[in-house]
Amino acid sequence: MQALRPVAEATGSISGLGRPGRSARGAICLCLFVLMLLAGLSCVIGVNQTSPLALLQDPEAAQLLLISRIPRTLAVILTGATMAVAGVIMQLLVRNRFVEPGTTGTNEAAMLGLLVATLLAPALPIFAKMLCAAVAALLGTLVFLALARRIPPQQPLLVPLVGLVYGGILAAAAGFIAFQADLLQYLAIWMSGEFSGVLSGRYELLWLAGLLAGLAYLVADQFTIAGLGEMASRGLGLRYGQVLGFGVVVVSLVSALVIVTVGVLPFVGLVVPNLVSRIMGDNLRDSLPVVAATGAGLLLICDMLGRLLRAPYEIPAGTVFGLFGAALFLVMLLRRPAHG
Template sequence: MTNLEKKGVDFIKSHRSTIVLLTILFLLSCCSLFVGVIDIMPADLFNGDPEQMGIFLISRLPRLLAILCTAIGMSVAGLIMQQLCSNKFISPTTGATISSAQLGILLALLFMPASNLWSRTLFAFATAILGTWVFVWFIQRIRFKDLVMVPLVGIMFGNVIGGITSYLAYKYEMTQALSSWLVGHFSLVLKGRYEIVWLTVPLVILAFLFANHFNIVGLGRDFSQNLGVSYNLILFSGFTLSAMITAIDYMKI
Protein backbone atom coordinates (compact mmCIF):
# COMPACT_ATOMS: atom_id res chain seq x y z
CA MET A 1 0.00 0.00 0.00
CA THR A 2 1.43 3.39 -1.00
CA ASN A 3 1.67 6.40 1.30
CA LEU A 4 -1.20 8.08 -0.56
CA GLU A 5 -3.44 5.08 -0.04
CA LYS A 6 -2.50 4.92 3.63
CA LYS A 7 -3.39 8.59 4.06
CA GLY A 8 -6.71 7.94 2.35
CA VAL A 9 -7.50 5.03 4.64
CA ASP A 10 -6.50 7.02 7.73
CA PHE A 11 -8.67 9.93 6.61
CA ILE A 12 -11.68 7.68 6.16
CA LYS A 13 -11.17 6.05 9.57
CA SER A 14 -10.75 9.37 11.39
CA HIS A 15 -13.74 10.98 9.66
CA ARG A 16 -16.00 7.94 9.43
CA SER A 17 -18.87 9.47 11.39
CA THR A 18 -18.71 12.68 9.34
CA ILE A 19 -18.82 10.73 6.09
CA VAL A 20 -21.80 8.73 7.32
CA LEU A 21 -23.69 11.88 8.33
CA LEU A 22 -22.94 13.56 5.00
CA THR A 23 -24.18 10.49 3.16
CA ILE A 24 -27.41 10.47 5.16
CA LEU A 25 -27.85 14.20 4.55
CA PHE A 26 -27.35 13.74 0.81
CA LEU A 27 -29.87 10.88 0.62
CA LEU A 28 -32.49 12.72 2.65
CA SER A 29 -31.96 15.89 0.60
CA CYS A 30 -32.53 13.96 -2.62
CA CYS A 31 -35.67 12.33 -1.20
CA SER A 32 -37.08 15.71 -0.10
CA LEU A 33 -37.03 16.89 -3.71
CA PHE A 34 -39.68 14.36 -4.66
CA VAL A 35 -41.91 14.42 -1.56
CA GLY A 36 -44.55 17.04 -0.88
CA VAL A 37 -48.17 17.99 -1.41
CA ILE A 38 -47.67 16.92 -5.02
CA ASP A 39 -45.37 13.93 -5.40
CA ILE A 40 -42.82 14.15 -8.18
CA MET A 41 -41.69 11.05 -10.01
CA PRO A 42 -38.10 10.93 -11.28
CA ALA A 43 -39.29 9.26 -14.47
CA ASP A 44 -41.54 12.25 -15.23
CA LEU A 45 -38.61 14.63 -14.80
CA PHE A 46 -36.46 12.63 -17.21
CA ASN A 47 -39.34 12.58 -19.70
CA GLY A 48 -39.59 16.38 -19.50
CA ASP A 49 -43.06 16.66 -18.03
CA PRO A 50 -43.66 20.47 -17.94
CA GLU A 51 -45.81 20.45 -14.79
CA GLN A 52 -43.39 18.27 -12.85
CA MET A 53 -40.39 20.30 -14.06
CA GLY A 54 -42.10 23.53 -13.02
CA ILE A 55 -42.75 22.29 -9.49
CA PHE A 56 -39.20 20.94 -9.23
CA LEU A 57 -37.44 24.11 -10.43
CA ILE A 58 -39.74 26.73 -8.91
CA SER A 59 -40.47 25.17 -5.52
CA ARG A 60 -38.62 22.00 -4.55
CA LEU A 61 -35.05 22.86 -5.57
CA PRO A 62 -35.15 26.45 -4.21
CA ARG A 63 -36.59 25.15 -0.93
CA LEU A 64 -33.80 22.60 -0.52
CA LEU A 65 -31.07 25.13 -1.36
CA ALA A 66 -32.57 27.67 1.06
CA ILE A 67 -32.70 25.10 3.87
CA LEU A 68 -29.12 23.97 3.31
CA CYS A 69 -27.73 27.51 3.08
CA THR A 70 -29.67 28.62 6.14
CA ALA A 71 -28.54 25.63 8.20
CA ILE A 72 -24.90 26.05 7.19
CA GLY A 73 -24.99 29.79 7.80
CA MET A 74 -26.59 29.62 11.24
CA SER A 75 -24.23 26.88 12.40
CA VAL A 76 -21.17 28.83 11.22
CA ALA A 77 -22.47 32.06 12.77
CA GLY A 78 -22.98 30.34 16.12
CA LEU A 79 -19.56 28.68 15.94
CA ILE A 80 -17.84 32.01 15.27
CA MET A 81 -19.49 33.63 18.28
CA GLN A 82 -18.70 30.68 20.54
CA GLN A 83 -15.06 30.67 19.46
CA LEU A 84 -14.56 34.40 19.86
CA CYS A 85 -16.16 34.44 23.32
CA SER A 86 -14.77 31.05 24.40
CA ASN A 87 -18.28 30.27 25.59
CA LYS A 88 -20.37 27.38 24.35
CA PHE A 89 -23.64 29.07 25.32
CA ILE A 90 -23.18 32.07 23.03
CA SER A 91 -25.14 32.10 19.77
CA PRO A 92 -27.03 34.61 17.60
CA THR A 93 -30.03 33.95 19.86
CA THR A 94 -28.24 34.65 23.15
CA GLY A 95 -26.08 37.39 21.66
CA ALA A 96 -28.95 39.75 20.73
CA THR A 97 -28.18 39.34 17.01
CA ILE A 98 -31.54 37.86 16.05
CA SER A 99 -33.47 40.40 18.13
CA SER A 100 -31.55 43.21 16.44
CA ALA A 101 -32.26 41.79 12.98
CA GLN A 102 -35.98 41.66 13.85
CA LEU A 103 -35.87 45.33 14.82
CA GLY A 104 -34.24 46.16 11.49
CA ILE A 105 -36.97 44.36 9.57
CA LEU A 106 -39.64 46.29 11.49
CA LEU A 107 -37.92 49.63 10.84
CA ALA A 108 -37.79 48.82 7.14
CA LEU A 109 -41.52 48.01 7.15
CA LEU A 110 -42.30 51.25 9.01
CA PHE A 111 -40.14 53.78 7.16
CA MET A 112 -39.91 52.09 3.75
CA PRO A 113 -43.15 50.14 3.28
CA ALA A 114 -42.64 49.96 -0.48
CA SER A 115 -39.05 48.76 -0.20
CA ASN A 116 -37.90 45.56 -1.85
CA LEU A 117 -36.20 42.58 -0.26
CA TRP A 118 -32.68 43.96 -0.69
CA SER A 119 -33.52 47.28 0.99
CA ARG A 120 -34.97 45.46 3.98
CA THR A 121 -31.89 43.28 4.08
CA LEU A 122 -29.72 46.39 4.46
CA PHE A 123 -31.83 47.46 7.45
CA ALA A 124 -31.44 44.00 8.97
CA PHE A 125 -27.69 44.11 8.31
CA ALA A 126 -27.28 47.49 10.01
CA THR A 127 -29.29 46.73 13.14
CA ALA A 128 -27.90 43.19 13.53
CA ILE A 129 -24.32 44.45 13.32
CA LEU A 130 -25.00 47.40 15.63
CA GLY A 131 -26.79 45.25 18.21
CA THR A 132 -24.02 42.65 18.16
CA TRP A 133 -21.35 45.30 18.59
CA VAL A 134 -23.18 46.75 21.60
CA PHE A 135 -23.36 43.23 23.06
CA VAL A 136 -19.59 42.84 22.57
CA TRP A 137 -19.06 46.21 24.24
CA PHE A 138 -21.08 44.98 27.21
CA ILE A 139 -19.25 41.68 27.64
CA GLN A 140 -15.87 43.37 27.40
CA ARG A 141 -16.77 45.27 30.55
CA ILE A 142 -17.91 42.27 32.53
CA ARG A 143 -15.38 41.54 35.21
CA PHE A 144 -16.26 37.89 35.78
CA LYS A 145 -16.84 36.26 32.38
CA ASP A 146 -18.06 32.85 33.47
CA LEU A 147 -20.05 30.51 31.24
CA VAL A 148 -23.41 31.72 32.57
CA MET A 149 -22.95 35.47 32.95
CA VAL A 150 -22.10 36.27 29.32
CA PRO A 151 -25.17 34.59 27.74
CA LEU A 152 -27.39 36.05 30.48
CA VAL A 153 -26.25 39.53 29.51
CA GLY A 154 -26.99 38.72 25.88
CA ILE A 155 -30.45 37.35 26.72
CA MET A 156 -31.33 40.42 28.79
CA PHE A 157 -30.08 42.80 26.11
CA GLY A 158 -31.95 40.82 23.45
CA ASN A 159 -35.16 41.01 25.49
CA VAL A 160 -34.79 44.78 25.76
CA ILE A 161 -34.49 45.04 21.97
CA GLY A 162 -37.37 42.60 21.58
CA GLY A 163 -39.50 44.75 23.88
CA ILE A 164 -38.78 47.84 21.78
CA THR A 165 -39.66 45.89 18.63
CA SER A 166 -42.94 44.67 20.13
CA TYR A 167 -43.86 48.16 21.34
CA LEU A 168 -43.29 49.71 17.91
CA ALA A 169 -45.16 46.87 16.21
CA TYR A 170 -48.21 47.30 18.48
CA LYS A 171 -48.14 51.08 18.26
CA TYR A 172 -48.08 51.20 14.47
CA GLU A 173 -50.24 48.07 13.99
CA MET A 174 -47.45 46.14 12.32
CA THR A 175 -47.67 43.02 14.46
CA GLN A 176 -49.14 40.83 11.76
CA ALA A 177 -46.76 42.09 9.08
CA LEU A 178 -43.77 41.51 11.34
CA SER A 179 -44.98 38.04 12.34
CA SER A 180 -45.09 36.98 8.70
CA TRP A 181 -41.34 37.63 8.50
CA LEU A 182 -40.50 35.79 11.70
CA VAL A 183 -42.29 32.50 11.08
CA GLY A 184 -39.67 29.79 10.84
CA HIS A 185 -40.85 27.85 7.80
CA PHE A 186 -39.78 27.36 4.20
CA SER A 187 -43.14 26.77 2.55
CA LEU A 188 -43.07 30.21 0.89
CA VAL A 189 -39.58 29.75 -0.54
CA LEU A 190 -39.97 29.89 -4.32
CA LYS A 191 -37.84 30.86 -7.27
CA GLY A 192 -37.30 34.61 -7.09
CA ARG A 193 -37.60 34.76 -3.28
CA TYR A 194 -34.67 32.72 -2.06
CA GLU A 195 -31.70 33.98 -4.11
CA ILE A 196 -30.62 36.26 -1.28
CA VAL A 197 -29.44 33.24 0.72
CA TRP A 198 -26.64 32.83 -1.83
CA LEU A 199 -24.90 35.67 0.03
CA THR A 200 -24.35 33.15 2.81
CA VAL A 201 -21.90 31.19 0.64
CA PRO A 202 -19.15 33.86 0.29
CA LEU A 203 -19.57 34.84 3.95
CA VAL A 204 -19.11 31.22 5.07
CA ILE A 205 -16.04 30.91 2.82
CA LEU A 206 -14.67 34.11 4.36
CA ALA A 207 -15.27 32.65 7.83
CA PHE A 208 -13.24 29.55 6.94
CA LEU A 209 -10.40 31.72 5.59
CA PHE A 210 -10.14 33.57 8.91
CA ALA A 211 -10.84 30.53 11.10
CA ASN A 212 -7.28 30.49 12.47
CA HIS A 213 -7.53 34.16 13.44
CA PHE A 214 -10.79 33.50 15.26
CA ASN A 215 -9.16 30.62 17.14
CA ILE A 216 -6.26 32.86 18.19
CA VAL A 217 -8.56 35.67 19.37
CA GLY A 218 -10.55 33.13 21.36
CA LEU A 219 -7.45 32.45 23.44
CA GLY A 220 -7.38 35.99 24.78
CA ARG A 221 -6.10 39.51 24.12
CA ASP A 222 -2.54 38.96 25.36
CA PHE A 223 -2.09 35.76 23.37
CA SER A 224 -3.37 37.46 20.22
CA GLN A 225 -1.09 40.45 20.58
CA ASN A 226 1.93 38.21 21.16
CA LEU A 227 1.22 36.54 17.81
CA GLY A 228 0.75 39.88 16.04
CA VAL A 229 -3.02 39.53 15.60
CA SER A 230 -5.16 42.63 16.11
CA TYR A 231 -7.53 41.52 18.86
CA ASN A 232 -10.25 44.16 18.50
CA LEU A 233 -10.20 44.12 14.69
CA ILE A 234 -10.63 40.34 14.42
CA LEU A 235 -13.14 40.30 17.28
CA PHE A 236 -15.46 42.87 15.74
CA SER A 237 -14.91 41.49 12.23
CA GLY A 238 -15.94 38.03 13.40
CA PHE A 239 -19.07 39.30 15.13
CA THR A 240 -19.91 41.42 12.08
CA LEU A 241 -19.59 38.35 9.87
CA SER A 242 -21.82 36.36 12.21
CA ALA A 243 -24.40 39.16 12.31
CA MET A 244 -24.52 39.43 8.51
CA ILE A 245 -25.02 35.68 8.10
CA THR A 246 -27.81 35.73 10.68
CA ALA A 247 -29.55 38.67 9.01
CA ILE A 248 -29.43 36.96 5.61
CA ASP A 249 -30.92 33.78 7.00
CA TYR A 250 -33.74 35.81 8.55
CA MET A 251 -34.50 37.40 5.19
CA LYS A 252 -34.98 34.08 3.37
CA ILE A 253 -38.72 34.67 2.90
Protein backbone atom coordinates (compact mmCIF):
# COMPACT_ATOMS: atom_id res chain seq x y z
CA MET A 1 0.00 0.00 0.00
CA GLN A 2 2.95 2.31 0.58
CA ALA A 3 3.73 2.29 -3.14
CA LEU A 4 0.20 3.42 -3.91
CA ARG A 5 0.36 6.58 -1.80
CA PRO A 6 0.16 9.72 -3.97
CA VAL A 7 2.53 12.62 -3.91
CA ALA A 8 0.78 14.94 -1.49
CA GLU A 9 1.72 18.13 -3.25
CA ALA A 10 0.51 16.80 -6.59
CA THR A 11 -2.81 15.43 -5.43
CA GLY A 12 -3.79 17.94 -2.81
CA SER A 13 -4.61 20.64 -5.34
CA ILE A 14 -6.81 18.60 -7.65
CA SER A 15 -10.58 18.97 -7.13
CA GLY A 16 -10.16 19.24 -3.38
CA LEU A 17 -8.68 15.78 -2.94
CA GLY A 18 -8.11 14.77 0.67
CA ARG A 19 -10.73 14.61 3.38
CA PRO A 20 -14.41 14.63 2.32
CA GLY A 21 -15.98 18.08 2.30
CA ARG A 22 -18.79 19.18 4.59
CA SER A 23 -21.48 18.64 1.97
CA ALA A 24 -20.08 15.19 1.20
CA ARG A 25 -20.14 14.25 4.89
CA GLY A 26 -23.78 15.33 5.06
CA ALA A 27 -24.63 13.18 2.04
CA ILE A 28 -22.80 10.20 3.57
CA CYS A 29 -24.70 10.56 6.87
CA LEU A 30 -28.02 10.82 5.04
CA CYS A 31 -27.29 7.73 2.93
CA LEU A 32 -26.26 5.73 5.99
CA PHE A 33 -29.43 6.76 7.84
CA VAL A 34 -31.65 5.70 4.95
CA LEU A 35 -29.67 2.47 4.59
CA MET A 36 -30.22 1.64 8.26
CA LEU A 37 -33.96 2.17 7.85
CA LEU A 38 -34.04 -0.09 4.80
CA ALA A 39 -32.00 -2.74 6.60
CA GLY A 40 -34.43 -2.74 9.51
CA LEU A 41 -37.37 -3.04 7.12
CA SER A 42 -35.68 -5.90 5.28
CA CYS A 43 -35.34 -7.89 8.50
CA VAL A 44 -39.12 -7.92 9.09
CA ILE A 45 -40.31 -8.63 5.52
CA GLY A 46 -41.05 -12.24 4.69
CA VAL A 47 -43.56 -15.05 4.99
CA ASN A 48 -42.97 -15.56 8.72
CA GLN A 49 -43.40 -12.63 11.10
CA THR A 50 -40.32 -11.23 12.83
CA SER A 51 -41.88 -8.11 14.34
CA PRO A 52 -40.81 -7.06 17.86
CA LEU A 53 -44.01 -8.55 19.28
CA ALA A 54 -43.41 -11.85 17.47
CA LEU A 55 -39.83 -11.96 18.77
CA LEU A 56 -41.11 -11.70 22.33
CA GLN A 57 -43.79 -14.35 21.90
CA ASP A 58 -42.12 -16.89 19.61
CA PRO A 59 -38.53 -18.16 20.14
CA GLU A 60 -38.49 -19.52 16.58
CA ALA A 61 -38.97 -16.00 15.24
CA ALA A 62 -35.76 -14.90 16.96
CA GLN A 63 -33.97 -17.92 15.53
CA LEU A 64 -35.28 -17.09 12.06
CA LEU A 65 -34.03 -13.52 12.44
CA LEU A 66 -30.52 -14.61 13.43
CA ILE A 67 -30.13 -17.47 10.95
CA SER A 68 -31.86 -16.05 7.87
CA ARG A 69 -33.08 -12.45 7.92
CA ILE A 70 -30.02 -10.68 9.32
CA PRO A 71 -27.51 -12.68 7.20
CA ARG A 72 -29.62 -12.06 4.10
CA THR A 73 -29.81 -8.33 4.79
CA LEU A 74 -26.06 -8.13 5.38
CA ALA A 75 -25.40 -10.11 2.19
CA VAL A 76 -27.54 -7.72 0.15
CA ILE A 77 -25.80 -4.68 1.65
CA LEU A 78 -22.32 -6.08 1.05
CA THR A 79 -23.16 -7.17 -2.49
CA GLY A 80 -24.74 -3.88 -3.54
CA ALA A 81 -21.99 -1.78 -1.99
CA THR A 82 -19.05 -3.78 -3.36
CA MET A 83 -20.49 -4.18 -6.87
CA ALA A 84 -21.10 -0.42 -7.06
CA VAL A 85 -17.53 0.26 -5.91
CA ALA A 86 -16.17 -2.24 -8.45
CA GLY A 87 -18.19 -0.51 -11.17
CA VAL A 88 -16.89 2.97 -10.41
CA ILE A 89 -13.29 1.69 -10.27
CA MET A 90 -13.70 -0.01 -13.64
CA GLN A 91 -15.18 3.14 -15.18
CA LEU A 92 -12.29 5.29 -13.98
CA LEU A 93 -9.61 2.85 -15.12
CA VAL A 94 -11.13 2.44 -18.57
CA ARG A 95 -12.24 6.11 -18.64
CA ASN A 96 -15.67 5.16 -19.93
CA ARG A 97 -19.04 5.62 -18.22
CA PHE A 98 -20.65 2.68 -20.02
CA VAL A 99 -18.62 -0.16 -18.54
CA GLU A 100 -18.94 -2.34 -15.45
CA PRO A 101 -17.84 -5.91 -14.65
CA GLY A 102 -20.94 -7.16 -16.49
CA THR A 103 -20.00 -5.36 -19.72
CA THR A 104 -16.27 -6.13 -19.75
CA GLY A 105 -16.32 -9.93 -19.62
CA THR A 106 -15.22 -10.01 -15.97
CA ASN A 107 -18.35 -11.79 -14.74
CA GLU A 108 -18.33 -14.26 -17.63
CA ALA A 109 -14.64 -15.04 -17.08
CA ALA A 110 -15.31 -15.64 -13.38
CA MET A 111 -18.16 -18.03 -14.23
CA LEU A 112 -15.92 -19.85 -16.71
CA GLY A 113 -13.21 -20.27 -14.07
CA LEU A 114 -15.74 -21.46 -11.51
CA LEU A 115 -17.17 -23.94 -14.01
CA VAL A 116 -13.74 -25.36 -14.88
CA ALA A 117 -12.87 -25.69 -11.18
CA THR A 118 -16.16 -27.51 -10.56
CA LEU A 119 -15.46 -29.94 -13.39
CA LEU A 120 -11.81 -30.65 -12.66
CA ALA A 121 -11.96 -30.69 -8.86
CA PRO A 122 -15.55 -30.87 -7.60
CA ALA A 123 -14.37 -31.63 -4.05
CA LEU A 124 -12.56 -28.29 -3.72
CA PRO A 125 -13.76 -26.10 -0.82
CA ILE A 126 -15.73 -23.02 -1.73
CA PHE A 127 -12.80 -20.70 -0.95
CA ALA A 128 -10.56 -22.54 -3.42
CA LYS A 129 -13.26 -22.35 -6.10
CA MET A 130 -13.56 -18.64 -5.42
CA LEU A 131 -9.81 -18.23 -5.97
CA CYS A 132 -10.12 -20.05 -9.31
CA ALA A 133 -12.96 -17.75 -10.31
CA ALA A 134 -10.95 -14.70 -9.21
CA VAL A 135 -7.90 -15.73 -11.25
CA ALA A 136 -10.10 -16.30 -14.31
CA ALA A 137 -11.79 -12.92 -13.76
CA LEU A 138 -8.40 -11.24 -13.45
CA LEU A 139 -7.18 -12.74 -16.71
CA GLY A 140 -10.45 -11.89 -18.45
CA THR A 141 -10.29 -8.29 -17.25
CA LEU A 142 -6.70 -7.90 -18.43
CA VAL A 143 -7.68 -9.16 -21.88
CA PHE A 144 -10.50 -6.62 -22.01
CA LEU A 145 -8.17 -3.79 -20.98
CA ALA A 146 -5.80 -4.80 -23.77
CA LEU A 147 -8.70 -4.69 -26.23
CA ALA A 148 -9.92 -1.33 -24.89
CA ARG A 149 -6.49 0.23 -25.43
CA ARG A 150 -6.83 -0.43 -29.17
CA ILE A 151 -10.15 1.42 -29.44
CA PRO A 152 -9.91 5.09 -30.52
CA PRO A 153 -10.82 7.44 -27.64
CA GLN A 154 -13.11 9.31 -30.02
CA GLN A 155 -15.42 6.26 -30.09
CA PRO A 156 -16.46 5.72 -26.42
CA LEU A 157 -19.50 3.62 -27.32
CA LEU A 158 -17.26 1.02 -28.95
CA VAL A 159 -15.75 0.11 -25.57
CA PRO A 160 -18.92 -1.39 -24.03
CA LEU A 161 -19.86 -2.93 -27.38
CA VAL A 162 -16.51 -4.71 -27.56
CA GLY A 163 -16.95 -5.74 -23.93
CA LEU A 164 -20.40 -7.18 -24.63
CA VAL A 165 -19.11 -9.15 -27.60
CA TYR A 166 -16.12 -10.36 -25.60
CA GLY A 167 -18.33 -11.33 -22.68
CA GLY A 168 -20.72 -13.08 -25.05
CA ILE A 169 -17.88 -15.21 -26.38
CA LEU A 170 -16.86 -16.20 -22.85
CA ALA A 171 -20.49 -16.91 -21.92
CA ALA A 172 -20.89 -19.08 -25.03
CA ALA A 173 -17.78 -21.05 -24.11
CA ALA A 174 -19.09 -21.53 -20.57
CA GLY A 175 -22.48 -22.61 -21.93
CA PHE A 176 -20.92 -25.13 -24.30
CA ILE A 177 -18.80 -26.66 -21.53
CA ALA A 178 -21.78 -26.76 -19.16
CA PHE A 179 -23.95 -28.41 -21.82
CA GLN A 180 -21.35 -31.09 -22.47
CA ALA A 181 -20.99 -31.79 -18.74
CA ASP A 182 -24.72 -31.55 -17.95
CA LEU A 183 -24.15 -28.53 -15.70
CA LEU A 184 -26.46 -26.04 -17.37
CA GLN A 185 -28.58 -25.87 -14.22
CA TYR A 186 -25.57 -24.70 -12.21
CA LEU A 187 -24.77 -22.10 -14.83
CA ALA A 188 -28.36 -20.84 -14.69
CA ILE A 189 -28.08 -20.48 -10.91
CA TRP A 190 -24.88 -18.46 -11.21
CA MET A 191 -26.50 -16.24 -13.85
CA SER A 192 -29.45 -15.41 -11.59
CA GLY A 193 -28.49 -13.22 -8.67
CA GLU A 194 -30.77 -13.96 -5.75
CA PHE A 195 -30.53 -14.13 -1.96
CA SER A 196 -33.15 -16.71 -0.98
CA GLY A 197 -30.46 -19.29 -0.18
CA VAL A 198 -28.39 -16.98 2.02
CA LEU A 199 -28.11 -18.27 5.58
CA SER A 200 -25.70 -17.83 8.44
CA GLY A 201 -22.49 -19.58 7.43
CA ARG A 202 -23.12 -19.26 3.68
CA TYR A 203 -22.44 -15.61 2.97
CA GLU A 204 -19.33 -14.76 5.01
CA LEU A 205 -17.08 -14.62 1.94
CA LEU A 206 -18.81 -11.34 1.10
CA TRP A 207 -17.06 -9.72 4.06
CA LEU A 208 -13.84 -10.14 2.08
CA ALA A 209 -15.46 -8.14 -0.72
CA GLY A 210 -16.36 -5.47 1.84
CA LEU A 211 -12.73 -5.41 2.99
CA LEU A 212 -11.59 -4.89 -0.60
CA ALA A 213 -14.02 -1.98 -0.99
CA GLY A 214 -12.56 -0.46 2.18
CA LEU A 215 -9.04 -0.81 0.78
CA ALA A 216 -10.23 0.88 -2.41
CA TYR A 217 -11.41 3.85 -0.35
CA LEU A 218 -7.93 4.18 1.18
CA VAL A 219 -6.53 4.82 -2.30
CA ALA A 220 -9.56 6.74 -3.61
CA ASP A 221 -7.43 9.76 -4.52
CA GLN A 222 -5.19 7.62 -6.72
CA PHE A 223 -8.17 6.19 -8.58
CA THR A 224 -9.50 9.72 -9.12
CA ILE A 225 -6.21 10.82 -10.65
CA ALA A 226 -5.94 7.61 -12.70
CA GLY A 227 -9.25 8.59 -14.28
CA LEU A 228 -7.46 11.56 -15.87
CA GLY A 229 -5.48 9.20 -18.09
CA GLU A 230 -2.07 7.59 -18.04
CA MET A 231 -0.04 10.56 -19.23
CA ALA A 232 -1.64 13.04 -16.85
CA SER A 233 -1.37 10.59 -13.95
CA ARG A 234 2.31 9.94 -14.51
CA GLY A 235 2.90 13.69 -14.88
CA LEU A 236 1.41 14.17 -11.40
CA GLY A 237 3.75 11.57 -9.92
CA LEU A 238 1.27 8.71 -9.70
CA ARG A 239 2.50 5.15 -10.21
CA TYR A 240 -0.16 4.42 -12.78
CA GLY A 241 0.73 0.79 -13.42
CA GLN A 242 0.45 -0.15 -9.75
CA VAL A 243 -2.86 1.68 -9.31
CA LEU A 244 -4.20 -0.01 -12.45
CA GLY A 245 -3.10 -3.42 -11.19
CA PHE A 246 -4.62 -2.84 -7.77
CA GLY A 247 -7.91 -1.73 -9.32
CA VAL A 248 -8.07 -4.79 -11.59
CA VAL A 249 -7.43 -7.09 -8.62
CA VAL A 250 -10.20 -5.42 -6.59
CA VAL A 251 -12.71 -5.67 -9.44
CA SER A 252 -11.82 -9.30 -10.19
CA LEU A 253 -11.97 -10.48 -6.57
CA VAL A 254 -15.23 -8.66 -5.85
CA SER A 255 -16.85 -10.10 -8.99
CA ALA A 256 -15.70 -13.62 -8.13
CA LEU A 257 -16.88 -13.38 -4.52
CA VAL A 258 -20.33 -12.12 -5.53
CA ILE A 259 -20.80 -14.74 -8.26
CA VAL A 260 -19.73 -17.60 -5.99
CA THR A 261 -22.05 -16.45 -3.21
CA VAL A 262 -25.20 -15.05 -4.87
CA GLY A 263 -24.72 -15.03 -8.66
CA VAL A 264 -24.59 -12.30 -11.31
CA LEU A 265 -26.31 -8.97 -10.56
CA PRO A 266 -26.57 -6.75 -13.65
CA PHE A 267 -26.52 -2.95 -13.79
CA VAL A 268 -25.45 -2.37 -10.18
CA GLY A 269 -21.94 -1.29 -11.16
CA LEU A 270 -23.24 0.63 -14.18
CA VAL A 271 -26.21 2.62 -12.89
CA VAL A 272 -25.14 3.55 -9.36
CA PRO A 273 -21.77 5.24 -10.22
CA ASN A 274 -23.42 7.24 -13.01
CA LEU A 275 -26.27 8.27 -10.75
CA VAL A 276 -23.96 9.49 -7.97
CA SER A 277 -21.57 11.13 -10.42
CA ARG A 278 -24.38 13.26 -11.83
CA ILE A 279 -24.82 14.78 -8.37
CA MET A 280 -21.41 14.67 -6.66
CA GLY A 281 -18.83 14.55 -9.46
CA ASP A 282 -15.86 12.22 -9.82
CA ASN A 283 -13.82 12.86 -6.67
CA LEU A 284 -13.92 9.38 -5.10
CA ARG A 285 -12.83 10.68 -1.70
CA ASP A 286 -16.24 12.38 -1.50
CA SER A 287 -18.41 10.11 -3.59
CA LEU A 288 -17.22 6.54 -2.95
CA PRO A 289 -19.06 6.10 0.39
CA VAL A 290 -22.21 7.47 -1.24
CA VAL A 291 -21.74 5.10 -4.19
CA ALA A 292 -21.45 2.14 -1.80
CA ALA A 293 -24.45 3.18 0.31
CA THR A 294 -26.59 3.89 -2.77
CA GLY A 295 -25.76 0.53 -4.33
CA ALA A 296 -26.61 -1.24 -1.08
CA GLY A 297 -29.85 0.70 -0.63
CA LEU A 298 -31.13 0.20 -4.17
CA LEU A 299 -30.35 -3.52 -4.07
CA LEU A 300 -32.13 -3.79 -0.71
CA ILE A 301 -35.21 -2.16 -2.22
CA CYS A 302 -35.14 -4.55 -5.18
CA ASP A 303 -34.70 -7.55 -2.89
CA MET A 304 -37.67 -6.48 -0.77
CA LEU A 305 -39.79 -5.91 -3.89
CA GLY A 306 -38.86 -9.39 -5.07
CA ARG A 307 -40.19 -10.80 -1.80
CA LEU A 308 -43.41 -8.77 -1.89
CA LEU A 309 -44.55 -8.75 -5.52
CA ARG A 310 -45.42 -12.46 -5.65
CA ALA A 311 -45.52 -13.37 -1.98
CA PRO A 312 -45.08 -16.04 -0.69
CA TYR A 313 -42.90 -16.70 -3.76
CA GLU A 314 -39.82 -14.66 -4.65
CA ILE A 315 -38.54 -12.93 -7.73
CA PRO A 316 -34.70 -12.88 -7.85
CA ALA A 317 -33.23 -9.55 -6.86
CA GLY A 318 -31.07 -9.62 -10.00
CA THR A 319 -34.20 -9.75 -12.17
CA VAL A 320 -35.85 -6.85 -10.34
CA PHE A 321 -32.69 -4.73 -10.42
CA GLY A 322 -32.15 -5.59 -14.09
CA LEU A 323 -35.54 -4.11 -15.01
CA PHE A 324 -35.14 -1.13 -12.68
CA GLY A 325 -31.52 -0.50 -13.66
CA ALA A 326 -32.20 -0.64 -17.39
CA ALA A 327 -35.05 1.88 -17.07
CA LEU A 328 -33.00 4.18 -14.85
CA PHE A 329 -29.99 4.04 -17.15
CA LEU A 330 -32.14 4.98 -20.15
CA VAL A 331 -33.50 7.96 -18.21
CA MET A 332 -29.97 9.10 -17.37
CA LEU A 333 -28.91 8.75 -21.01
CA LEU A 334 -31.78 10.91 -22.20
CA ARG A 335 -31.42 13.60 -19.52
CA ARG A 336 -28.59 16.09 -19.32
CA PRO A 337 -26.30 15.72 -16.31
CA ALA A 338 -27.00 17.97 -13.34
CA HIS A 339 -23.31 18.21 -12.40
CA GLY A 340 -21.13 20.33 -14.63
